[in-house]
Amino acid sequence: MTKYIFRRFVAVIPTIIGITFVIFMFQRLIPGDPAVAMLGEHAAKENVERIREQLGLNRPAFLDREALKQGDIAGFFDSQYINYLGRLLRVDLGTSIHRRIPVAETLAIRFPATVELAVVAMVIAIVVGLPAGIASAARRNSLLDGTTMVGSLIGVSMPIFWLGLMEIMIFAVFLKWLPAGGRLSVGMGLELKTNFVLIDSLITGNIPAFLDAVQHLILPSIALATIPMAIIARMTRSSMLDVLQEDYIRTAHAKGLMERFVLFRHALKNAFLPIITIIGLQAGTLLAGAVLTETIFAWPGIGRWIYDSILARDYPIVQGGTLLIALMFVFINLLIDISYAYLDPRIHYD
Amino acid sequence: MTEITPEELGIADFAVREHRSLWGDAWQRLISSKTARIGMAIVALFVLTAVLAHFFWDYNPKTDLNYSLKLKPPNLIPTEEVPSIHPFGTDKLGRDIFTRVIHGGWNSLRVGLVAVSISLIIGGILGLLSGFYESIAVTPLERAFLLGLIGLMLGFLPAWIAAQPVQIFLFAALGAFGGIFDKLLAGRPGRYLIFGGLGLLIGGGLALLVAPYVALVCGILGLMIGFILALQLGGRAFSTIVMRGMDIILAFPGYLLAIAIVAFLGPGLEKGMIAIGIVGIPIYARIVRSSVLSVTQKEYILAAQSIGESHGRIIFRNVFPNILSPIIVQSTMGLAGAILSAAALGFLGLGAIPPTPEWGAMLGDSYRFLTSGAWWAVFFPGIAIMLSVLGFNLLGDGLRDALDPKMRT
Numbered sequence: 036m037t038k039y040i041f042r043r044f045v046a047v048i049p050t051i052i053g054i055t056f057v058i059f060m061f062q063r064l065i066p067g068d069p070a071v072a073m074l075g076e077h078a079a080k081e082n083v084e085r086i087r088e089q090l091g092l093n094r095p096a097f098l099d100r101e102a103l104k105q106g107d108i109a110g111f112f113d114s115q116y117i118n119y120l121g122r123l124l125r126v127d128l129g130t131s132i133h134r135r136i137p138v139a140e141t142l143a144i145r146f147p148a149t150v151e152l153a154v155v156a157m158v159i160a161i162v163v164g165l166p167a168g169i170a171s172a173a174r175r176n177s178l179l180d181g182t183t184m185v186g187s188l189i190g191v192s193m194p195i196f197w198l199g200l201m202e203i204m205i206f207a208v209f210l211k212w213l214p215a216g217g218r219l220s221v222g223m224g225l226e227l228k229t230n231f232v233l234i235d236s237l238i239t240g241n242i243p244a245f246l247d248a249v250q251h252l253i254l255p256s257i258a259l260a261t262i263p264m265a266i267i268a269r270m271t272r273s274s275m276l277d278v279l280q281e282d283y284i285r286t287a288h289a290k291g292l293m294e295r296f297v298l299f300r301h302a303l304k305n306a307f308l309p310i311i312t313i314i315g316l317q318a319g320t321l322l323a324g325a326v327l328t329e330t331i332f333a334w335p336g337i338g339r340w341i342y343d344s345i346l347a348r349d350y351p352i353v354q355g356g357t358l359l360i361a362l363m364f365v366f367i368n369l370l371i372d373i374s375y376a377y378l379d380p381r382i383h384y385d
Numbered sequence: 386m387t388e389i390t391p392e393e394l395g396i397a398d399f400a401v402r403e404h405r406s407l408w409g410d411a412w413q414r415l416i417s418s419k420t421a422r423i424g425m426a427i428v429a430l431f432v433l434t435a436v437l438a439h440f441f442w443d444y445n446p447k448t449d450l451n452y453s454l455k456l457k458p459p460n461l462i463p464t465e466e467v468p469s470i471h472p473f474g475t476d477k478l479g480r481d482i483f484t485r486v487i488h489g490g491w492n493s494l495r496v497g498l499v500a501v502s503i504s505l506i507i508g509g510i511l512g513l514l515s516g517f518y519e520s521i522a523v524t525p526l527e528r529a530f531l532l533g534l535i536g537l538m539l540g541f542l543p544a545w546i547a548a549q550p551v552q553i554f555l556f557a558a559l560g561a562f563g564g565i566f567d568k569l570l571a572g573r574p575g576r577y578l579i580f581g582g583l584g585l586l587i588g589g590g591l592a593l594l595v596a597p598y599v600a601l602v603c604g605i606l607g608l609m610i611g612f613i614l615a616l617q618l619g620g621r622a623f624s625t626i627v628m629r630g631m632d633i634i635l636a637f638p639g640y641l642l643a644i645a646i647v648a649f650l651g652p653g654l655e656k657g658m659i660a661i662g663i664v665g666i667p668i669y670a671r672i673v674r675s676s677v678l679s680v681t682q683k684e685y686i687l688a689a690q691s692i693g694e695s696h697g698r699i700i701f702r703n704v705f706p707n708i709l710s711p712i713i714v715q716s717t718m719g720l721a722g723a724i725l726s727a728a729a730l731g732f733l734g735l736g737a738i739p740p741t742p743e744w745g746a747m748l749g750d751s752y753r754f755l756t757s758g759a760w761w762a763v764f765f766p767g768i769a770i771m772l773s774v775l776g777f778n779l780l781g782d783g784l785r786d787a788l789d790p791k792m793r794t
Contacts, residue, residue, distance in 0.1 A: 053633035061649045100546045103599050111602070188782070192775035194725055194745075196732050197767030200752050204760050215756070319638030326644060327729055331752070342733060345648040357637070357645050364638045 036376060043372050047365060054361050055123060058354050059116050063096060072348065073132050091118050128355035133347055138355040142337060146359065147230035148218060149329070149336035153321040155252055156259035161314065164264040168271025168310075172279060173298055183268055190265025195324055199258035199331040206254060213254055216333035220247050255332040259324055263317035270313040274306040281305075308378055315371035319364045411710075414787035421783020427776030431769075435490035444488050446740040451479035459761050474761035476751050478740075482762060486769050489742035493773070496658050496727035496736070496743075501719045503662025508631075508669030509712065515627045515670070516677025517700060518620025521686075524696065529564030531623055532614055536560025539610045540587075543603040547592040552603075555587045556610055563614045577615050584611020628674070631667035640664060640726045647735040654743070657736040661726045665719060672715050676708040683707075710788035714781055721777035728770045744770045 070086040071078065087093045095101075095114050102110030122129070128138035167187075171180035207215035214220065219232055228235050233252075236245035278284065279302055287297045325338035333339070337356050344352035405413070415421050438444070457466075459474040473482035523531065540556025563580060588607020592600040616622075634642065646660035680686065681704065689699050730736035731745025739746060744766045751762035 049629065050632055050636050053630075054636050057633065057637075061645060064649050098546065100548065100599070103546065103596070103602060105596075108598065111598075188778055189771070189775060192721065192725075192771055192778050194728050194732075194748075194767060194770045194774070196729060197748060197763070197770060200748070200755060200763050200767070204755050204763070208756055208758065323638040323641035326641065327732070330733065341644075345644070345733075345735070353645065353648055357641065360641060361637050365636050368636075 039376055040373055043369055047369055050365055051362065054358065054365070055120060056116075058358050058361075059119055062350060062354060091115055094118065123358075128358070129351035131344075131352050132349045134349075138351050141340070141352065142355055142359055144230055145335060145337050145340050148232075148334060149322070149325050149338060151231050151233060152252065152255055152259060152328070152334060152336060153318070153325060155256040156321055157263065157314075157318065159256055159260040160263035160267055160317065163260075164267030165271055165310070168268040169275055169298065169303065171268070172272045172275035173294075175276065180272075183272070187265035187268045190261050191269070193261050193265075195258050195261055196327040196331055198261055199255065199328055202254045202258055203331070214251050215254075216251075216331070218248065218251055218335055219244065220251075255328050255334055258331075259321060259328045262324070263314075263320060266313060266317060267310065271306070271310050274309045275302055278302045278306040308375065311374060311378065312371060315367055318367045322360045322363060411787045415783055418783045418786060420779050421787065424776050424779025424781075424783055427772055428780055431490055431773045431776060432494065434487055435494050438487045439491040442487070444484060444742075446480075446485075446488075446742055451475075453479065455479045458759075473765040474759075476747070476762045477754060482747070482765055485742040485747060486744070486765055489744045489747060489766065490769065490773070492654060492737055492741060492743040493724055493727055493731075493745070493770070496654060496661070497720045497723040499658040500661035500665060500723040500727065501716055503659065504665030504669050504719065505712070505716055507662075508666040508671075509673050511627050511631075511666070512670035512673030513677055513700065513704070513708075515620075515624035516674035517681060517696070517704060519624040519674075520678055520681040521620065521690070521696070521699075523620045525565055525567065527696065528567060528619065529561040531620075532560035532564035532618060533557045534560070535618065535622075535626075536563075536610065536614055539613065543588045543592070543606040543610070546606075547588075547595050547599050547603050549591050549595070552587060552591055555591075556584070556607075556614075559583055559587065559611065560614050563617075567617055577612055580615035581608050581611040584608050584614070624674070627670065631670050634664070635667045637664075640729055643726055643730060644733065644735060647730055652735045652738055654737045654741065657727055657730045660730070661723050664726070665723065668719070669712075669715065672711055673708060676711045677704055680704050680707045710784075714785045714788060717777055717781035717784055721774045721781065724770065724774050724777070 070083045070090060070092060073086060074082055084093075092115065097114050097116050099111050099114055102113070126139050128142065130136065131138055131141065134141070164187075167183045171177075171183040174180055203215045206213045226235065226239055226241075228238065232248040233245065236242070236248055284297060284301055287301050288294075292301075322338075325334075325336055326342055327338070328334065329336045329339035330342050337359065341353055341356040344350070344356070416425075455475065455477060457471060457475045457479075459472055461470060461472060463470055469481070471481050471483065473486060476482055476485070518527075518531075534557070536559050537553055537557040540553045544550055544552035544556075559580070569576060569579075584607040585604050586607070588610070589600045589604025592603035637645070640661070643657075643660040643664045646663060647656055650656040650660065686699065686703055689703050694702070727736055727743075728745030728748070731743045731747075732749040734746070734749055737743035737746045739750065747766040748763055748770075751759065751766075755763055
């Protein structure tokens, strides 16, 4: 078991190197010189050269074969990509071009906002999607089943940015029940410690701020939860239907067990593996979907930060944010893989 | 012995079933399903209006502008204030939203179609080859080709370091040599000695002409390449390489990668197509590979192999027709996903460049006016996106039920 977990961790390393390579290639592909972007078009040549040297942009991209020719082995490996990897190991994601602050610092401030939104959305998706799927499998071809299936089909077809806009239109503009955007109203006097607003407000006992944060969370988290909710409901239904056809379910019924017992103890337990897989995969959708949802709801998370930085051509932030989200995704998939070992004793890991 | 006909036996309506092909059967199943019929109707509606509008309804987005009709709500009867009819209202430049939604369909559907074609062709070929050669042994010629290719790719590194392009070809030749003499000293240290030695010679020997340290580095690299080429790699190696590459693309969640690609390529409809197409490649590669893996276990593949049919012929005649159904289903569903992604890119201002009409870009253009009550400028383009995506999803669901009755739950 420990060996299996260790092997999974090792297998992730090539993927992570591949990710850093792809992200590094993006930087190379951008037209224009980052040093010029920092200093402006009319900067003096020597200033540009100095910045290029500071950023290491005067080094070759991957390996310096000229240095090797001179017999300089250390110089051979002194390249942009290898230096980039070295900086990554020290959690140095570079400096924002426009704001002149370390990228890692800004991401650390914004990341909790994205996680908070994604976790709440995931909870909504599971709490609604899972029971809906179980119920429609248990009452197959009923009105409930039909409604759930039509609803989930509409859900997976929903452009979430449009759904978000419609929510704002109805609940914020016309009905004025909920705020249209942001994470917290101005003047809540909340002291930020972990940057998770819900947790911070509870720790400091600031109940008005907590309620205000919940109000701000409702619309974006529902918009973000829609697609995962629909997918979880569909997957749960089809997975449950598969299991319900098994012989042991018939046996359980024949023994006279209560339907509830059969459904939850016998069926759900065995139907859970594909459901867990799909829930894990949705975590990626949530993180990526955050770009759209956060943009619409002015949510100060990583997604919106990446989007703003794309428009401002602040590429170090785009790179750092993309890398962080991709690494999160890889990590979640790793956790799912490992959880299989606990959930399904039939699978052998050797 | 005389022939007995149904009439002689006195069976009047002998159950002779009208002959139908498998595809005919699938078609019957498709049109008998309600969801598939609704899906087909929606898809047909969108495709027809988009194509007809594109060819028969002139619209020039560059000159379409009328500030006096800015942000007017939908009206079906001309009034004094708004003399023209706008069933969906007008946007911030006074453009008729109905016209733009209809014309936007052409762009949105086109992005979806091209993106899916890119992912399907590249992903399909990669998945087909890796699935096929994972389960069917390669011929010596194919092995020589495969190892030659690996030698070519690996040889690129020492060749680049030493600035001697000829090394690439020598490593490719070494790979091909290893493929042809697959059984030479198989599994014995001698094989590694020969190949490692040759690799060392190709890498280090040639690089000696450049500089001693270059020769050292290239020699070590050449030795390692030689060892790899001595490994008697087969089809499984190819499949592993391809699928690892796919895993890296899949490590980027959803359209974040598409957003990143477009962010670096610059906005535009064509770049959006490419970005969404690239992101979709691994999905098709995986589906095609797993279908091929199950098809190649069938007896008819074994039969085709045993009568000596070539691999190319088996792929085209036996494998390809049998993996069509999952491809068709995935492509239909993929179209829905591609339209959604294209709309998302357009919404973020990374897709179609204004004033080109495109549903996502129209939303991105007008959502700022939502707070002033102009709901129609946001509502109708969004409904168009949702309905068209829903149509393709319904059709895909129906196709899956029709093409693969075993999958039916």
